[in-house]
Amino acid sequence: MSVFTLDTKPGNPVTIETLDTVTEGLGVTIADSEKEDYRTLLAVYHEAVETLFSLPGPDVLVPDTTRSPREDVCPPTAEENPLGAWAYRCVVRDKQAPADGVLAGRTIALKDCISLAGVPMQLGSSVYADYVPREDATLVTRILAAGGTVTGRAVCENFCHSGTSHSAASGVVHNPYAPGYSSSGNSSGSGALVAGGAVDMAVGADWGPTFGLVPYTGCGSNEPTNDHAGPMTRTVLDNAALLQAMAGNNGVDDRSFGAPKPEDLPDYVGTLTGLATPTDLRGVKMGLIQESLDMPGFDPRVLATFHAAVDKLRALGATVDLVSMPMHKHGAAIWTGISKAGGATNKLGIAFGGAATS
Structure with missing residues (x-):
């Protein structure tokens, strides 16, 4: 063990008696002539940890509610919630947002694991029925x-x-195209609201999208290497716009450190609009992961629908090629092994390390 100083402050609680208690518990014997040296090392370490705990952590994302007031916060009425997809209603906008912002005039729903100050968050459970966050997730601040x-x-x-x-504790979420059928999960409400036209866009969270591109700070976590937030939209262009707003390193979530800073992101929207129009995809190249097309459990009707969509892309002029990614075959095993053990650890109250925790 090495330390940078042997000086300790008056009143340091590490005493010879503390050392004796520790060594007895470990079954270790220290010569009386060496005890003061060991006590000093432990006392210095104690002060280092105290200092570490006293340092300010990442800025808590407490919003300026004068600039972005929380308005009309209330549970959904039965009339406005025919799909069971709304967990809570509100209206939150940034009064200082530019009129030409990439999301100007667009309505967005947030999955009920994403922190929005002043609006109850339940994570689909009755356990958190009374929980009201006091901060906005990074992605919320950016959307506004x-x-x-x-x-x-x-x-x-x-x-x-x-x-x-x-x-969900609130009940089933219906498929807007087939009430009584599943809207999938676990971002079921986000998908249903977008597909049903209740909002222009939504933010979902899943276990597997692009790692760290959208900071997860302020979102409920299952296991950091699996947790990701991302856009859910009806069109590719809308998807690019919402991603443009949310993506980029925030300097807090250590999962996002490999991502560019927001100002260095590619121009997702400009790239799309510069390449093609919705009816002319000539010059656009797309890749299909070959190993994803024969995964176990694939419903042949889903696969047929997928291939029909690919045929339409080709008919519009896009070049669509198969790309081999052998590791994709192991994705289910990797996800299962990590998410179950990691999620159980989290629920037992054993916190994950680093700034990635939320």
Whole structure:
């Protein structure tokens, strides 16, 4: 063990008696002539840890509610919630957002694991029925600054742990195209609200999208290497716009440190609009992961629908090629092994290290 000083402050609680208690518990014997040296090392370490705990952490993202007031915060009425997809309603916009922001005039729903100050957050469970965050997630701050209007929270599955849409404490989430059928999961409400036209866009969270591109700071976590937030939209261009607003390193989430700073991001929207129009995709190249097309459990009807969409892209002029990614085959095993053990650890109160925790 090495330290940078042997000086300790008056009143340091590490005493010879402390050392004796520790060594006895460990079954270790220290010569009386060496005890003061060991006591000093432990006392210096104690002061170093005290200093570490006293340092300011990352800025808590407490919003300026004068600039972005929380308005019309209330549970959804039955009339406005036919799909069971709204968890809570509100209207939140940044009064100083530019009129030409990438999300100007767009309405956005947030999955019910994303912190929005002043609006109850339940994570799909009755356990957190009374929890009201006091901070905005990084992605929320960015959405508001880009001109977006948050109109509520979307139901998510209980603790975000179901691939269906029936486990939320608030009840089932219906498929807008087929009421009574699943809206999938675990971002079931986000998908239903977008597909049903209740909002222009939504933010979901899942276990597997691009790692760290959108900071997860301020979002409920299952396991840091699995947790990701991202855009859910009806069109590719809308997806690019919402990603443009949210993406980029925030200097806090250590999962996002490999991402560019927001000002250094590619121009997702400009790239799309510069390459093609919705009816002319000539010059656009797309890759399909070959190993993703024969995964176990694939419903042949889903696969047929997917291939029909690919055929339409080719008909519009796009070049669509198969790309081999052998590791994709192991994705399910990797996710299962990590998410179950990691999620259980988190729920037992054993916090994850680093700034990535939320």
